[in-house]
Amino acid sequence: MPRSLFADAPDTLIERLALQDGIPATISAFWVEADGEHILFDTGIGAPEGRLMERLQAIGVAPDDVRYLFLTHLHGDHIGGMMCGDSIVFPQAEVYIAKAEYDAWMQMPAEQNAKVVATMEAYKERLHLFAFGDTLPGGVLAIDAAGHTPGHTAFKAGSLLVVGDIMHGAALQVPHPEYCAEYDMDKAKAVEARRRLMEYARDNRLTMAGMHLPAPAFLDIE
Numbered sequence: 001m002p003r004s005l006f007a008d009a010p011d012t013l014i015e016r017l018a019l020q021d022g023i024p025a026t027i028s029a030f031w032v033e034a035d036g037e038h039i040l041f042d043t044g045i046g047a048p049e050g051r052l053m054e055r056l057q058a059i060g061v062a063p064d065d066v067r068y069l070f071l072t073h074l075h076g077d078h079i080g081g082m083m084c085g086d087s088i089v090f091p092q093a094e095v096y097i098a099k100a101e102y103d104a105w106m107q108m109p110a111e112q113n114a115k116v117v118a119t120m121e122a123y124k125e126r127l128h129l130f131a132f133g134d135t136l137p138g139g140v141l142a143i144d145a146a147g148h149t150p151g152h153t154a155f156k157a158g159s160l161l162v163v164g165d166i167m168h169g170a171a172l173q174v175p176h177p178e179y180c181a182e183y184d185m186d187k188a189k190a191v192e193a194r195r196r197l198m199e200y201a202r203d204n205r206l207t208m209a210g211m212h213l214p215a216p217a218f219l220d221i222e
C-alpha cells in the first residue's frame, strides 16, 4: 500500500518505521474449515489480475465445491472474484452479507454501486443477509466491524478471526491504530473497530486473518 494512502500519519513516524516507500500488504481471501463446513471468505479482485481460481485449484477446490461464501464487505477487491464477465463463478455458493452492508450499498448512486448491484443480482437466489451477533453456518460468529464500510464484518471461525479490511497497513496500524487508510468511510468508527478487534483477538488468543495483512496474511496480537 502506498504511503500516500495514510495522509494523516506524520512523515516522522513513517520514516521511523521505515515505511516511506510503502507498507507491505496483500489482497487475500481465505478458505476455512469450520465445524465440518468449508467456507470461502471474500474473493479478491477477480479476473484478469486475481489469482483466486488458480490458488483454489492448487488445493483441489473446484468452483462447485464452494458452498458457502461469507463477505466482509462489498468493495471490488473483495467481490471481484464472484463474477467472470456476466457469469457467476460459484454457482453452488450460499452468499452471506451483513444486512447493514447490503442496504447501504443498495442506496448509493449508480455510479458508485453498479458493480455491486450487478453481482448481487446475479447471486440473488442464494443471498443471505445477517445481523451482527448472528451465528452462521459452520458456527461462525458475525461481529460488528463497521467503519471501513457501513456493514463491514469480522467473523470468528474457531480460533481464527477473519478481520476483513480492519487494517490496510499493519506495520503502521498495529502500533498506531489511530491512523486510517483513505478507504475507511467512517474514520472514527474504523479506529474504534480496529482497536476493539485487536483486543478481542489478543484476549481470546485468536489468530487474525486479514484481507490486506502482509503475506501470509495471518497475525497474532500479543
Ligand SMILES: [Zn+2]
Pocket (backbone or CB within 6 Å): 075, 077, 078, 165, 211, 212
Ligand atoms: Zn479491501
